[in-house]
Amino acid sequence: MDSVENLEYNTERPKLIIPEYGRHFQKMVNHCVSIEDKEERNRVAKAIISVMGNLQPHLRDVPDFQHKLWDQLFIMADFRLDVDSPFPIPSKEVLQQRPDPLEYPQNHPKYRFYGNNIKRMIDVAVGWEKGDMRDGLEYAIANHMKKCYLNWNKDSVEDSVIFEHLKELSNGEIDLAPDGENLTESNQFLKNRSQKSNRGNTKKGQRNSRKKRH
Numbered sequence: 001m002d003s004v005e006n007l008e009y010n011t012e013r014p015k016l017i018i019p020e021y022g023r024h025f026q027k028m029v030n031h032c033v034s035i036e037d038k039e040e041r042n043r044v045a046k047a048i049i050s051v052m053g054n055l056q057p058h059l060r061d062v063p064d065f066q067h068k069l070w071d072q073l074f075i076m077a078d079f080r081l082d083v084d085s086p087f088p089i090p091s092k093e094v095l096q097q098r099p100d101p102l103e104y105p106q107n108h109p110k111y112r113f114y115g116n117n118i119k120r121m122i123d124v125a126v127g128w129e130k131g132d133m134r135d136g137l138e139y140a141i142a143n144h145m146k147k148c149y150l151n152w153n154k155d156s157v158e159d160s161v162i163f164e165h166l167k168e169l170s171n172g173e174i175d176l177a178p179d180g181e182n183l184t185e186s187n188q189f190l191k192n193r194s195q196k197s198n199r200g201n202t203k204k205g206q207r208n209s210r211k212k213r214h
Helices: 023-034 038-055 065-076 109-114 116-127 132-152 159-169 186-213
Strands: none
Touching: 023 038, 023 065, 038 065, 109 132, 109 159, 116 132, 116 159, 132 159, 132 186
């Protein structure tokens, strides 16, 4: 009965700094920190590093493998370990420093179905000199926008809607409406999409059929 009452639960124990190494390993590190003789401390620290390396043989070919192990040792010691490290000792302040926020791609919530690549293509087209090359790119962009629109929205869309969106996304720099251009018919995009879907279903059926024969 006494043994049951003296059981230790992980919730009552100190939190492990690097759980992957386990609690017994953390106790070894804590013991190393408590050693008063520096020469003995250095000897024990090197022994711990050796064991850490044996626990992760798959990382031996990773560049700076030993450096990573020593960094982990100082982290588990809460930076209280005074030993002669072969590498610069990491700083607790630097480790706890928050990284700079990442810059996310510009999004257009109103027309998310077009994707960010469309905006990049539009920006490229706007930077070109006016002429046949730019006209062809603008028309290709509008066609791709129509295809994206049909993939995510409806079964049909008027070209005037695509031209309006293109004009808005280009800040008025690209306006195909006055040119009288006609984009690819909606039913052609839908037909191509249906053919691709049917081909995919056919291949899937063939694979399933082969599996059944085996």
